[in-house]
Amino acid sequence: MKLVTAIVKPFKLDEVRDALTSLGIEGLTVSEVKGFGRQKGQTEIYRGAEYAVTFVPKVKIEVAIADDRLEQTIEAIQRTAHTGKIGDGKIFVFDLAQAVRIRTGEQGADAL
Amino acid sequence: MKLVTAIVKPFKLDEVRDALTSLGIEGLTVSEVKGFGRQKGQTEIYRGAEYAVTFVPKVKIEVAIADDRLEQTIEAIQRTAHTGKIGDGKIFVFDLAQAVRIRTGEQGADAL
Amino acid sequence: MKLVTAIVKPFKLDEVRDALTSLGIEGLTVSEVKGFGRQKGQTEIYRGAEYAVTFVPKVKIEVAIADDRLEQTIEAIQRTAHTGKIGDGKIFVFDLAQAVRIRTGEQGADAL
Amino acid sequence: MSLRKRASLPAVIAALFAFAIGLALTVSAYAQTAAPMTPEQQAAAKAAEAAAAEVAAAAAAINSGDTAWMLASVALVLMMTIPGLALFYGGMVRKMNVLSTVMQSFAITCLVTVLWVIYGYSLAFTCYGGTCTGEGVAWMNNWIGSTSRLMMNVGLNAVNVDLAPTIPETVYSCFQLTFGIITCALIVGSVADRMKFSALMLFIAGWFTFVYVPIAHWVWGNGWLATYGVLDFAGGTVVHINSGIAGLVGALVLGKRRGYATHGGETFTPHNLVLTMIGASLLWVGWFGFNAGSATAANGRAGMAMLVTQLATATAALAWMSAEWMVKGKPSVLGIVSGAVAGLVAITPASGFVAPGGALVIGIAAGVLCFWACTSLKNKMGYDDSLDTFGVHCIGGITGAILTGVFAVGVFSGTADTPGGTPGLLEGNAKQVLIQGVGVLTTLVWSGVISLVLYKIVDVIVGLRVDPEMEVEGLDLGLHGEAVH
Amino acid sequence: MSLRKRASLPAVIAALFAFAIGLALTVSAYAQTAAPMTPEQQAAAKAAEAAAAEVAAAAAAINSGDTAWMLASVALVLMMTIPGLALFYGGMVRKMNVLSTVMQSFAITCLVTVLWVIYGYSLAFTCYGGTCTGEGVAWMNNWIGSTSRLMMNVGLNAVNVDLAPTIPETVYSCFQLTFGIITCALIVGSVADRMKFSALMLFIAGWFTFVYVPIAHWVWGNGWLATYGVLDFAGGTVVHINSGIAGLVGALVLGKRRGYATHGGETFTPHNLVLTMIGASLLWVGWFGFNAGSATAANGRAGMAMLVTQLATATAALAWMSAEWMVKGKPSVLGIVSGAVAGLVAITPASGFVAPGGALVIGIAAGVLCFWACTSLKNKMGYDDSLDTFGVHCIGGITGAILTGVFAVGVFSGTADTPGGTPGLLEGNAKQVLIQGVGVLTTLVWSGVISLVLYKIVDVIVGLRVDPEMEVEGLDLGLHGEAVH
Amino acid sequence: MSLRKRASLPAVIAALFAFAIGLALTVSAYAQTAAPMTPEQQAAAKAAEAAAAEVAAAAAAINSGDTAWMLASVALVLMMTIPGLALFYGGMVRKMNVLSTVMQSFAITCLVTVLWVIYGYSLAFTCYGGTCTGEGVAWMNNWIGSTSRLMMNVGLNAVNVDLAPTIPETVYSCFQLTFGIITCALIVGSVADRMKFSALMLFIAGWFTFVYVPIAHWVWGNGWLATYGVLDFAGGTVVHINSGIAGLVGALVLGKRRGYATHGGETFTPHNLVLTMIGASLLWVGWFGFNAGSATAANGRAGMAMLVTQLATATAALAWMSAEWMVKGKPSVLGIVSGAVAGLVAITPASGFVAPGGALVIGIAAGVLCFWACTSLKNKMGYDDSLDTFGVHCIGGITGAILTGVFAVGVFSGTADTPGGTPGLLEGNAKQVLIQGVGVLTTLVWSGVISLVLYKIVDVIVGLRVDPEMEVEGLDLGLHGEAVH
Numbered sequence A, B, C: 001m002k003l004v005t006a007i008v009k010p011f012k013l014d015e016v017r018d019a020l021t022s023l024g025i026e027g028l029t030v031s032e033v034k035g036f037g038r039q040k041g042q043t044e045i046y047r048g049a050e051y052a053v054t055f056v057p058k059v060k061i062e063v064a065i066a067d068d069r070l071e072q073t074i075e076a077i078q079r080t081a082h083t084g085k086i087g088d089g090k091i092f093v094f095d096l097a098q099a100v101r102i103r104t105g106e107q108g109a110d111a112l
Numbered sequence D, E, F: 001m002s003l004r005k006r007a008s009l010p011a012v013i014a015a016l017f018a019f020a021i022g023l024a025l026t027v028s029a030y031a032q033t034a035a036p037m038t039p040e041q042q043a044a045a046k047a048a049e050a051a052a053a054e055v056a057a058a059a060a061a062i063n064s065g066d067t068a069w070m071l072a073s074v075a076l077v078l079m080m081t082i083p084g085l086a087l088f089y090g091g092m093v094r095k096m097n098v099l100s101t102v103m104q105s106f107a108i109t110c111l112v113t114v115l116w117v118i119y120g121y122s123l124a125f126t127c128y129g130g131t132c133t134g135e136g137v138a139w140m141n142n143w144i145g146s147t148s149r150l151m152m153n154v155g156l157n158a159v160n161v162d163l164a165p166t167i168p169e170t171v172y173s174c175f176q177l178t179f180g181i182i183t184c185a186l187i188v189g190s191v192a193d194r195m196k197f198s199a200l201m202l203f204i205a206g207w208f209t210f211v212y213v214p215i216a217h218w219v220w221g222n223g224w225l226a227t228y229g230v231l232d233f234a235g236g237t238v239v240h241i242n243s244g245i246a247g248l249v250g251a252l253v254l255g256k257r258r259g260y261a262t263h264g265g266e267t268f269t270p271h272n273l274v275l276t277m278i279g280a281s282l283l284w285v286g287w288f289g290f291n292a293g294s295a296t297a298a299n300g301r302a303g304m305a306m307l308v309t310q311l312a313t314a315t316a317a318l319a320w321m322s323a324e325w326m327v328k329g330k331p332s333v334l335g336i337v338s339g340a341v342a343g344l345v346a347i348t349p350a351s352g353f354v355a356p357g358g359a360l361v362i363g364i365a366a367g368v369l370c371f372w373a374c375t376s377l378k379n380k381m382g383y384d385d386s387l388d389t390f391g392v393h394c395i396g397g398i399t400g401a402i403l404t405g406v407f408a409v410g411v412f413s414g415t416a417d418t419p420g421g422t423p424g425l426l427e428g429n430a431k432q433v434l435i436q437g438v439g440v441l442t443t444l445v446w447s448g449v450i451s452l453v454l455y456k457i458v459d460v461i462v463g464l465r466v467d468p469e470m471e472v473e474g475l476d477l478g479l480h481g482e483a484v485h
């Protein structure tokens, strides 16, 4: 099993989720994060004090999948999260040693 | 070492933490996330516009442990986070290549 | 590739980011988390009811790097996030199976 | 079943509207027809005629300055409930329940307004039989007012000659309405976080009718407590003891909130005390309309009421803060604002009767006693009065009601006929303390008992408490389909 | 280019200030010089002199009670816009746009104030030629007022003898100013989330001048609609229909918000309805100044206006809530507060004319009709009226304007000369409903057409809509360089 | 030690209460006893008797309209501080300090109230020796008032014949109290984010006593600055320059906030400008009570004060916004609301003296100068005036005080005896500008020096600044044991 983590622009969240759902993926977990990278944030100005906002809002999508779905998952995320502008984000893939569904105790790919 | 990540219902947090503490685990890290899965969210209605809330609030608990504690940790989480209803959440396990305690520089299992 | 995760005190964020930037690291992702550990939180009192705040605010910094940068990255984080007081936090290192830059489709270390 | 649930309460409201419209038609038709009369009716008619002449004379006596102040007071007192009390309470609950909490204040404001105009004002603030003072007062007026003002059927220049002779009766009715609103809305502090919205609406409709209206009449409508000599300038008994005890009974009937006091977690910490601070501030500001407005005139008594209100409030806030600082080690925002509200509550019955010296003592007493009630008494007794309506309003109200009997300055309530007014214990009239005690006890018993009955009835009809699951996942989404993001 | 963009609007504002200062100098200089006059000028001067004498007499008639209430009313009505409306709207948008939304209300308050003092009051609330009643009224006064009050060039004790004879003219001007402010600010509800700040400022400057000022004069400044007999106590046509239709036209010209209704996500959920509840509550409280203040006196009519306002508001809130509960299954905070605002809107034109029975029906009608407009009509028609300015204010305003013609109680508007006042349909004067209809239609057409022209002009000058990217990433950061953290 | 720390301040407050109660007893006892008198005392007694007769006459002169407006004004001005100023400041700090910031405004409100009633009003607003005008005025009255009103020992119908002859003295005292409150509360803007709560309370107690009370007496209590001819209608010197300079001294003594200006991060961005917008709006609305209320009557002067307040505020807001737009490229919410407050500050001393033309210039000047002070001057000088109390209030206050001397319209301050009133430079009285300058300088020096001494004393007693660790982790948890979740 793999855990695919995607860091994408917030307004792309719905699209990515829909794409993953249509692959048959039934669950994922989302968190709000702040990204630092090539994309520069805007500047906030308060009574003359300028603060370069180096962090831009992103969402992190985590989805655990069986190994054989890795390719199509990456493809789906990349396709839907893509705008072509700097700051589109990253996909990171990790090996998942184990997965458990708390409700049933199922383990491995069944738990996803 | 392993990193155990559990995605559970928010009101179960205190119970899970207490169970882990009583196993002798001394630290963990928690974040607020939104889950998408079989459990359906409620519907919000604003002036006639209905928004199906597809994401439900969850908390993510991350706990790094020595390998030999894996089983009891999973068991403790599953026992306490369990309600039997859809949406109880998942446990994911990762291999942890390295751990460092920033304060002391200790490495490996000592750092936990 | 590795993914280095550091859980540090919030007011250290800017310093850590600057140190990583000066190593040539170009991106990272930050989230707000709550930590439970040896450091005890403060007590909140509301109309006589005392709530020991067992969770203290922390930030989680995630940075994906090429393998050969691991050492200096860990060193930089530890140096800058260090105060010597309990609660300085942890560094966890994971193997990263794959990385993709969404904008370009670049893979592996090029994507970072 | 689900349909029944859906439709029931709105249907009741629709029926209420239909009834009110019918009443309005009847009332205005009645005003134009003249059916043959029985002799008693003729006598009553004569009295009414005489009263009408009096009204006409009084109408000429509408004072624009007094009216200006009372119009402003209505705005101030309404602001106490929305947004004042809504925020005061809303900031203290958990984030998932904040909308349901502010909804309660808002909906009660609407419901009580409609009931007030239909029958509340008439039953509470007019006199049974039409005569309020002197020989001709009907015995029944001890208990309830008349139906002469159903649907507020009055002309532009009508005045309530007995209770507010220098302002339009419409303004006086609006002013007293805002008191009815906040009294009902205060109760929700005790039952927050777990009571069904529909159950609350039903309970309030009953409580307003069978508790608020009669007690308001007894104390302020020349009823038996007024005749007996109870002093309550702006509502220590009618408003605060009354709602406080109804809240406590509700907390006991409903039982504790799920998870309350069983865990040491941060589960029940207030989610945003900035809202609570705004609410407390608007309560304070609006309370000038409440207390100084209760003079129903822009005069020296209103001024003194304002001054002692300001002083007692500040004193009680500092007293609670100091007590907390000594006992718990830190002065808190929730502490100082709770103290301020306790001071406002306690000075309420006293505000037109006491001088600054008395206000100071009342403030200190209220701050310390309410602090004790909310932090020690509650824990010892083990009830879950969620936002301390009992601890602040009932205890503060009792403190103020009794101390009014101690510190009343006779000349402040003097009239042309009785320039000495009603003095208190310090001026040698020890009996007044006992009279005040009777007012307190009456309110505790009547409100306590009727409230209990009403909770039980409502429980049978729609059930008082939300599902356990909804309680855990939040009332905002569960009851109202909304959330603060 | 970027410089041009930066400097253009501030430069316009600077020019405005320069002009105003020049005007102030001219006006006060003019007051001191005496150029030789033409015969017509002499006649005019004589009329003016007579008027001045009248003014002096009237000045003696300043009533401190009336003045006290009107001073308080100014504060109340200003509070309706800032912070009231700002919060009502601000809570309904997404978090990334909340600052831009509250900025709009605040900036409009400032802009309209300056324009008002320079020329708005004079053109709207004085009479062309100096005579307002009787034979001598100029035909032009049907359309526009005079320039006699440019820069509010009056003494301490001047009064507007025709419109508010018992209070200082400065106070009357401030009072009417607050109406101009909120009318302009209401419009932003329709164009929120996508209109450029600079475009909005330009549009409002034009709309205030070419729509608000004339219509206010027609209805309230003895203009043609007043003469024609249209009843509008506090602004059903002038304020609500007027702004509501301007909003709808804006929503149509701008088009839908990016992503609106194409996705089922939670994208467009209001971010914080606690803010909206605060806003609605302050609107309600402030509306007492609006409606009861429109009596321009602290008297029985103000009292009745207050009472019916309270009743209609509560009724409409319960009506909307009940309708929603039946149709959608849950009563919501946004629903009940929207209903309250709908009730406030609908009772506005009626407030000095109807009795509680009429208020009750108006409240029910407003609650149900506006609910239908916001939840069904809008979706059927497919426009994106972001925060329902049209659905609540235009529909509610029309409801109230027409029903005023039905429920008007003649004696409420009676004067010494015409004690019968203007009755409505129920009292046998069916024609009044038609007259009201003319007022409604006139406002819809004039405001609709001129607004359309103004939007188009502004679009050419600076462009109406923000970049797509800014719309997605939030107007707070994009337009104002700020964010709520 | 820890116990000492815990108990010290609450103990001081307890002692204060004990003292006040003792005083109340003494004062009322004194009112009833008659000790043998020295000749001087007898003379004084005679004067007092005469004064008493005058009082009785004046009591009959209580005007209900004026009283209505002043009662409302008290509510409005209290609302400026709580919740107004509390939110204005609270929104600008970081989230971890918001509760500590609002706590400061609330606690100061309470503390100043108690001190005011005990001795503040008496020392500031009565005349030493009992005579205020004419020959008999004591020389000492240049410096300080009398002790005749300790514990506000007055009857219902007492009036302050010299300063507010048509309203109850209790109301006048409450009105002036609200000025004392906000002046003290303004200071916290400079020392926010780092000053200990206990230190602040001690400092304010001293500052109120040794700075606010005397300066209020000098300018408004017939003291030497009043006699000298300084014009300050509603508090340019007494309130704004006074608190602004005290704030600056505090910022300098405390030093910069930890991390201020050393990092480019987003560390010091305001956490929620919606709160700041609410605060600014309530300040604006409440300021009508402040400025128009300073006429202490509901008359034409109050009306003109209201009009110029509205105009100058709007103008300054647009001026600041435009300046920012040109210089920084974007108009911001914080900018426009800061400009509004700057305008309110600057028009304050001028409000009863200038016409709309003058108000316009004052508004522009205030907007531009305060923008410059907050964005350029501060950075150049390098002090850390956290929320710009100096930049807005001191600079704005000086601007207004001086320009009052330029634009004063003589007849506005005319009385029956001196119908010409006090004109300004534009009406040929250049000297007035210098007189205004003396008022400004006096305030700067007295407040600056005494504040410095007080800060140093408090530093020795409890220490001014919180621990570095607490400053980094947040004052809400550290000082008050609370947090916004």
Ligand SMILES: Nc1ncnc2c1ncn2[C@@H]1O[C@H](COP(=O)(O)OP(=O)(O)O)[C@@H](O)[C@H]1O
Residues within 6 Å of the ligand: A007, A034, A035, A036, A037, A038, A039, A040, A056, A058, A085, A086, A087, A088, A089, A090, C026, C027, C028, C029, C030, C062, C063, C064, C065, C101, C102, C103, C112
């Ligand atoms: N090395 C990294 N480790 C972790 N997160 C990263 C890393 N580099 C970039 N990111 C995340 O990806 C986001 C987008 O990266 P950025 O460099 O701005 O643009 P792009 O993805 O187009 O190269 C960043 O905001 C950050 O959240």
Ligand SMILES: Nc1ncnc2c1ncn2[C@@H]1O[C@H](COP(=O)(O)OP(=O)(O)O)[C@@H](O)[C@H]1O
Residues within 6 Å of the ligand: A026, A027, A028, A029, A030, A062, A063, A064, A065, A101, A102, A103, A112, B007, B034, B035, B036, B037, B038, B039, B040, B056, B058, B085, B086, B087, B088, B089, B090
């Ligand atoms: N494949 C997945 N990858 C990541 N997180 C998941 C995945 N499936 C489910 N989750 C998380 O687990 C939560 C519970 O899953 P859900 O399908 O609703 O119920 P259950 O755990 O009972 O099967 C989801 O809300 C989501 O946060």
Ligand SMILES: Nc1ncnc2c1ncn2[C@@H]1O[C@H](COP(=O)(O)OP(=O)(O)O)[C@@H](O)[C@H]1O
Residues within 6 Å of the ligand: B026, B027, B028, B029, B030, B062, B063, B064, B065, B101, B102, B103, B112, C007, C034, C035, C036, C037, C038, C039, C040, C056, C058, C085, C086, C087, C088, C089, C090
């Ligand atoms: N076993 C663990 N797994 C995950 N996170 C941990 C673990 N132990 C500690 N942490 C995180 O590290 C933070 C600091 O740990 P703590 O024990 O308080 O101090 P120290 O790092 O000085 O030992 C905690 O607040 C928590 O967020």
